[in-house]
Amino acid sequence: MEYKVRIKNLFSRENVIDLLKGGRCTIFSAASGEQLLRPYIPGTAASFSPSTLNRMHQFNAGRPPVQETHDYALYYLSSKGGMEKDYYLVDSRCLIYDRQIQWAYWETPLIVPVVEGLEVTAAQIKAICPPASMSNIKKHVTHLNEAMRKYKINTRLRQAHFLAQVAHESDHFNTAREYADGSKYEGRLDLGNTEPGDGKRFRGRGLIQLTGRDVYKKYGAYLGKNFIDGTNMFQVEQEPYASDSAGWFWLIYKKSKDINGRADRDDVIAVTRAVNGGRNGLTERIKYTNNAKTVFGIS
Known part of the structure; x- marks a missing residue:
């Protein structure tokens, strides 16, 4: 099946095109000191070696992505300058943004095989x-x-x-839900517990226990929900x-x-x-x- 059809459609939306237009050229320096002056295009002679690609991913790991969801991370990679095209790395595949026509498209079809039989009983x-x-x-x-x-x-x-x-x-x-009442987390600034009572409010919840105001806030932001106010934090244990x-x-x-x-x-x-x-x-x-x-x- 196609890799999340809604992602293909997403890149046709005006707000995402505006996002891509705002990218600035980034030059990747390999360990050898050579500069990246060509795009990463999978399946072509211009593609990079596994070691260089690995360094590219390491390079991107320390930078915030242009766009990120649970399905993909989009990184600005390089520009071809006179060709008026920008290249983005999306899960080891190449997305091209054509600045002349203001359109984004995949260099290669973004296809992921369906793996059957992975349901757990x-x-x-x-x-x-x-x-x-x-x-x-x-x-x-x-x-x-x-x-x-x-x-x-x-x-x-x-x-x-x-x-x-x-x-x-x-x-x-x-x-x-964590068995302890969370008192030990009170005042833990490293967990974002800045308000009185935060230790107990934001005790560990979920099957891998999220702990602290900061992580509850980030999880809520990811889903577009509020797990901070009132009793909303109890939803995480359900x-x-x-x-x-x-x-x-x-x-x-x-x-x-x-x-x-x-x-x-x-x-x-x-x-x-x-x-x-x-x-x-x-x-x-x-x-x-x-x-x-x-x-x-x-x-």
Whole structure:
């Protein structure tokens, strides 16, 4: 299927064209000192080597994207000057903006194959996390599948790591709210807790517990919702947000940690550090990851 048809349509909208027109030329300097004076065009002789492309992604990682959603990140890459065309990098594919006709289009068709059979069942989650009750699993399984589709947890190995982490963080799917009352977070400026009572208000919620005013605000901004005022923060411990927030944390909030990349390398310790900040519960996280790999037939 086409890669989110609405994205193709999005680039035809006037506000996005205005956004692209406002880009300024950026020259990428490779490690060799050579400057990027040509665009990245997949599938052509002008394409870059994997090592150069990797440096390009590292370069972009430290810069805010021009546009970002849960589906893609759009980075300004280079300009061809006299040809009146600007080039943008979108998930390793090239988007071209023609300044003369004020139109954006894909250099190559943006096609992503549909991977069938990645739905996870309640029985599989039970096998991954035996202490979990089937009734609790069934509260979340549909929403977990949607979150994994939405946030690119789209291989069996990624799912194995994600579900293992979620199983531990939620105490075997027993809770989507931190057991402690949050008093220990009071006055934690690093969490954005600047108002009296913020510690308790913004205690950990969701299947991977979002903690602190700052992360609740960012998650709400991403969805276009308000999780700050009144009792809105309680929504994060309820579905669909309990599962969705876990996926958002995994892919968006911890983007710099590249948790999917760590999962692709099958590095439980690295995934745990990105999720937890340390090695808390590592033995159980390893156990559930191994269970999931067995369930999914990963050798």
